[in-house]
Amino acid sequence: MFCKKSSMTILLCLPLLLASRLSAGEPTPQPVIVHSEIIRQPASVPSAHASTLVETDNGLLAAWFGGPYERHPDVSIYTSRYVDGQWSNPVMVADGVQNESQRFPCWNPVLFKRDNGDLILYYKVGPSPSTWWGEYKISTDEGETWSPMKTIPRGCLGPIKNKPVIIPGGKILYPTSIEVVGKWNVYMEMSDQDLTNWEKIEIDNNGFDAIQPSVLFHNDGALQILCRSKNNTVVESWSHDNGKTWSPLMATELPNNNSGIDAVTLSSGLQLIIYNPITSGRNKLAIAGSYDGKAWEKLIDLEDEPEGEFSYPAMIQDKHGNVHITYTYQREQIKYVQLKF
Numbered sequence: 526m527f528c529k530k531s532s533m534t535i536l537l538c539l540p541l542l543l544a545s546r547l548s549a550g551e552p553t554p555q556p557v558i559v560h561s562e563i564i565r566q567p568a569s570v571p572s573a574h575a576s577t578l579v580e581t582d583n584g585l586l587a588a589w590f591g592g593p594y595e596r597h598p599d600v601s602i603y604t605s606r607y608v609d610g611q612w613s614n615p616v617m618v619a620d621g622v623q624n625e626s627q628r629f630p631c632w633n634p635v636l637f638k639r640d641n642g643d644l645i646l647y648y649k650v651g652p653s654p655s656t657w658w659g660e661y662k663i664s665t666d667e668g669e670t671w672s673p674m675k676t677i678p679r680g681c682l683g684p685i686k687n688k689p690v691i692i693p694g695g696k697i698l699y700p701t702s703i704e705v706v707g708k709w710n711v712y713m714e715m716s717d718q719d720l721t722n723w724e725k726i727e728i729d730n731n732g733f734d735a736i737q738p739s740v741l742f743h744n745d746g747a748l749q750i751l752c753r754s755k756n757n758t759v760v761e762s763w764s765h766d767n768g769k770t771w772s773p774l775m776a777t778e779l780p781n782n783n784s785g786i787d788a789v790t791l792s793s794g795l796q797l798i799i800y801n802p803i804t805s806g807r808n809k810l811a812i813a814g815s816y817d818g819k820a821w822e823k824l825i826d827l828e829d830e831p832e833g834e835f836s837y838p839a840m841i842q843d844k845h846g847n848v849h850i851t852y853t854y855q856r857e858q859i860k861y862v863q864l865k866f
Contacts, residue, residue: 528677528679528681528714528723528725553822553824554793554795554866555824555866556812556824556825556848556865556866557865557866558825558827558862558863559863559865560861560863561861562860563854563860564587564612564615564860564861565612565614565615566591566603567591567603567614567615570591570592570615571594571857572593572594572595572857573591573603573853573857573858574591574595574853575590575633575785576588576589576634576837576839576853577635577636577851578839578840578849579688580638580844581606581667582642583608584606584609585607585843585849586605586606586607586636586644586667586668587604587605587636587839587861588602588603588604588618588634588636588646588648589603589634589851589853589859590630595630596652596653597630598628598629600630600631601617601620601631602619602631602646603616603617603618604616604618604646604668606668607861618671619631619634619646619648619660619671619674621650621651629652630651630652631649631650632648632657633649633686634647635647635686635687636668637688637697639691640718641718642665643663643664644663644664644667645662645664645720646661646662646663646671647659647661647683647684647689648660648661649682649685654704655703655705657682658676658677658679659682660674660676660677661674661677661720662675680725681699681701681714681716682714683699684699684701685700685701685702685736686737686837687700687739687740687785687839688839688841689740690740692748692768693767696717696718697715698715698768699713699714699715699716700713700738700739700740700750701713701714701738702735702738702752708734709730709735709736709754710730710735711730711735711736711750711760711762712725712726712728713725713728713738713768713771714726715768726769726770728762728773729771729774730774731773731775733754733755733760733776734755735752735753735756735774736752736753736754737752737785737786738750738751738752739751739786739787739788739798741788741796741818743790743818746765747763747764747765748764748765748768749762749764750771751779752774752786753781753784753785753786754783755783756776756781757780757804758776758777758778759776759777759779759781759798759800760774760775760776760777760781761776761777761818762774762775779798779800779821780801780804781801781804782803782806784801784807784836785836786838787838787839787840788840789840789842789848791842791846791848791866795866796814796815796816796817797812797814797840798813798821799811799827799838799840799850800812802823806832807834807836808828808829808831808834809826809829810827810829810836811823811824811826811827811829825864827850827852833855834854834855834856835853835854835855835860836853838851838852839851846866847863847864847865848864848865849863849864850864
């Protein structure tokens with residue numbers, strides 16, 4: 526099976542001047558940290574990075590890649606369960622073993638729950654981001670056990686860092702990108718929920734070097750992606766036809782340090798982005814909010830240190846309205862934070 530390209534018509538860029546309730550005098554939401562802790566790592570895994578989160582029927586499930594250091598062949602995918610206020614001991618659930626003599630590192634797991642309740646663990650395997658390919662496993666028991674590995678159809682990669690979403694009509698929309706020497710490029714993919722009928726949707730990157738988009742939903746039916754870039758700013762694109770076509774990438778008012786972000790639409794309609802609010806370094810991590818996806822206001826600092834690394838965040842809202850976050854802490858561990866709004 527091959528990933529096929531869909532036809533698209535480039536949309537005109539949306540006007541920059543959209544009314545925002547945050548900027549129109551309404552009370553600014555005030556998130557409160559109600560819990561934070563470091564998820565314990567196995568002693569044999571000194572480095573952890575690129576975490577992901579999903580809500581299960583009895584708590585949370587987190588995953589990340591860990592090993593001696595990024596790109597080492599022993600780097601594998603680990604998971605931990607958060608049940609009754611405690612994180613379980615991490616377990617390895619996927620590796621890059623090809624045969625008895627060849628093994629590649631794993632990268633960037635992404636957890637997702639489809640409508641039938643199954644969990645899907647997407648991840649990458651390969652020597653580098655320019656040569657990796659997409660694999661996935663499925664769990665029918667809340668992440669306790671996983672199916673054998675399956676490979677995403679050639680030409681598609683699946684979600685690169687941030688969670689996919691289900692769009693009207695029931696298809697899965699994947700925020701994805703490629704990193705090749707001299708060029709980064711954002712695009713989207715779609716598949717049916719049984720992970721068949723993959724297709725690739727091109728986006729005009731408009732001169733930006735961008736990767737790792739996140740998807741937001743707006744009340745008028747529009748979809749928005751926010752992306753990491755090499756251009757000192759978070760960049761965006763919009764769709765008004767359920768992800769079939771997208772506007773050219775444009776700069777936002779949000780700074781970016783060429784490090785990963787994540788974003789989520791809350792049940793209240795508030796849009797959140799978690800990001801490093803700087804253009805160099807990874808020593809600060811914050812959350813900003815917006816109602817229109819254009820005018821953003823920083824709501825809370827999660828980390829603000831003279832030096833260090835706090836990066837590659839993941840963020841979800843649970844069925845009770847709580848916001849859950851994980852992120853890389855000093856490139857050695859994964860930190861968990863719970864917020865209430």
